[in-house]
Amino acid sequence: MKKIPIKRIALYLALFAGAVVSVAPYLMTLNSAFKEPSQVLTTPAWEPAFPVTLENFAQVWSQYDMAGFLLHSLVYAGVVTAGQVVFSTMAAYAFGRMSFPGRDALFWGYLATMMVPQIVTLVPLFLIMREFGLIDTYLGLILPTAFGTPYGIFLVRQYFRTIPKDLESAARIDGAGTLTVLVRVLLPLSRPILATLATITFITTWNTLLWPLIVTNGDATRVVTLGISALKGQYSSQYHLILAAAALALLPLVVIFLLFQRHIVRSIALTGLK
């Protein structure tokens, strides 16, 4: 028992060091966002902002349609996340816990699509969307990822495979159908992974730039990544605004993360696998 505090202190120290490395760039970003425009780039990023100004945030908010950008991103990420969680779970059940002809080949097919870089599929995908007449629509923005992605399916499938079969068999003997088994037996046990999938999907979609850039044109569909990226110049950029905007755009993500995180942690108590 005497040894424990030392180990514990060492652990905390290591974690603390890691935490500093993780968070330092953010602190610098935040710190700089409170500086006068002339100081943002001319004083060291870790030098405390003095005088402190809220001007950058105010300017970002008033001069650009930040509220609109955030709302559009929220719709985009929200819909994709909802679709992803529902449809990936369904597909993951089929892949992870059912046997049907073509399963393995199909699963490899899904995986294989992750291996082709998006940079080259962009043009064909754009052409497909144009055929559907979905350029510059939310639908065109959302559809490619809303039906579940190989990534999401793979993630949930792996988790489903760790849940013992007898739990399911017991329910089956009681006469439960596939959907009932999925909803009643597996889902309650899968909260951590579904929360994780939701978190990952939301944040990834929120930060996506390339597809929104290509498929949307107008202000009615402009997402926050595009809104902020536009402040970048060819040679110089309005970093006092970019940093303030980036800090603003990070807030919803932290909130979403905390929201879902509760499920991941709380489930420790819930996953009383018999």
Add this chain to the structure above:
Amino acid sequence: MTGKIALSAVVAAALLSLAACGGGDDPDATGGAVTLRYAMWDEVQKPPIEQSIREFEKAHPNIKVQIELNNWNDYWSKLQTQLAGRSGPDVFWDHVSYFPKFSKEGVLTDLAPLIARDKVDTSVYDSKLAEGWKVDGKVYGLPKDWDTIGLFYSTKALKEAGLTPADLDGLTWNPSDGGTFVKTLQKLTVDENGKHAGEAGFDPKKVKQYGLAMQAPTGQQDWWNFALQNGCALQDKPWGRWTIDQPACVQAIQFVQDLRLKYHVAVPATVTNPPNGPSLDQVVGRGEAATAMDGSWMLRAFDTALPGGGFGVADLPAGPVGKGSVYNGLTEAVYAGTKHPKEAWELLKWLTSERHQKAVAQAGAVWPGIPSLNDVFADAWKAKGVDVTGFKKAAEGTTMGYPLTEAADVYNVKALDIFNQVWLGQLSPQDAAQKITTEANAAIK
């Protein structure tokens, strides 16, 4: 749990249908009005342009203009993808480095017949600029703006070195001893012990402030200018072959390398090399360099980093054959595949009109494409206490256009890494010149 799943499915469906309604409504369907897409990449210019376009819309009630702003990199990726889908923006900004491919592949509308029909007076534009956008009698764009390169300086650094802005005028350089240009830069280069470059005891490893900062992914803001001043031509003729391996060009490249590695008066490439190097307004703003060679489009950035008269602009030095600057500009172009050619041409006429360009020039972002409006731009800066007429003098003097060549893309891609290595001392100017000339010429059919 079932309830929750059902609920989220309903929410997803609802959001999807909501999403289906928002955006994407056919512009043509809205009461006969046409919506034109106008694509650009410079955020700084958007507010005055937007304001002026509102006027245009008032004068043309049947036309709506949707401005599509994305940053330089995103702009080109998007434009190319959309061109592949035959759905480019109706009117867009064009740059010389993309122009050759665009003109060859029929992406751009030939404006010549329209100009003739509407009797547009194109003599208001500087012919040096306008000519570059003509191919075989076809006109693929009208000048939007122009830019030259100048020597930005920090007034504070100048004062501390006991120099006046006038001391920066009339400087000369030569390949052998660097001339008065290097001498002046030495005065502006100070190490941590207060010793100046060239002085006994100067420590080039511990420099507090360098005389000069340079940064250019292609050469436009650094060695192309020295090349011009040294009598080097980058090409044998417009649309011709690259001739960078000529001695006069190699000397210019050597001089830029010398400024860093031999004279120690320019900020090392380890700091300034693109893409990760800070932009030069930052470098000067944080006191790491006293002056910087940069384009007139950087005025706003310098004004942010060094506000309240903290900076000024001097002429570039003269080389062995005299003064000179790279002189370039953008055009407004009409997409050949536009569904609304008539309206797009109306918009283009507005964008290249005196009225519109005057409004934009007043905002002080870029020099106007119509030279008679230059004073509007200069006055806007005079009001802020900055004399920018040097850029104008440069434009009126000996200039070199941005090279016109089919191989612009190959040159741009290769030049970044090759010249980055030269400035670091990892590659000799001679080898670099040879390499870039061979590789870029190989791409010319």
Add this chain to the structure above:
Amino acid sequence: MTDNITSVHAVRGHRRAERRLATRVRVVAEAYALLAPSLAGFLLFLVAPIFGVAALSLFDWNLMGAPSFVGLDNYRELAADPEVWRAVLNTIYYVVLNIPAQTVLALLLALALNRRMRGGKVLRVVFVLPWMAMPVALGIIWSWVFDPRHGVVNQMLGLVRIDGPNWLTDPAWAMPVIASVNVWQYTGYTMLILLAGLQAIPHTLYEAAAIDGTTPVQRFFMITLPLLRPSLFFVLVTNTIGSFQIFDTVFVMTQGGPGGATDVLNFHIYQQGFQLFRSGYASALAMVLFALILLVTAAQFLYFRKRTVYDFS
């Protein structure tokens, strides 16, 4: 019941077989019904574009004019291009630098944060923060960190009298810097998935093992590692796939330099496709990258299949 008449047996057997077949048909139908939505999206928005890319790799196309068929010319050209081989090696080098470090760090972090501890919640957020970073802000952040004179890293090294290298302009350092930036960015994210995987391990197992007098290390190898395998496998496979497609960091920090030291395949593809207007050639390169990743992923599958103790499939 054991001495039932054979005919009854036969009838029952027949019925059972019928029922089994019906069940089987039903299961297959159910499986495809569950798959249907994702399959639709998969075919339309993933498979179709990829077939497009595969087809495009046989053409010469600058995105603007008409594509012209060139057969296998693109592949012949890339096989003979030393820059392509350099890019392949650079990519592999990057993956080797990135994946082990990221995975081990994430696993350690997940183990450390899986326990109830003071500040655990905050730490979890803090470690995941880097992954939430909006890409547009990263460029400026890295110039703050790696600037040879004014950057955080070299200023810190200066405090202990070390002359830090010129990180991004030194051919030897550029790739390790790119790799560590990505480790910074993705370790927290990887930890998140492993953390979720750890949640699936029943506490009772640990309790039973503790009663049996095992040490924590023994418990890690006997319980945690085998049961975490599916998550670990997922993380390794997807991170490796992603790692082979490294692009953003290179684009922002080095553009493939210095001297091509960070010219990785995906960046090369971007350059060819978008900067040099060679869409067909870029597509062929993408097929090469695809083959490379497929090979590595297949190897990972084989390795894990051999070693998986619990296979539930």
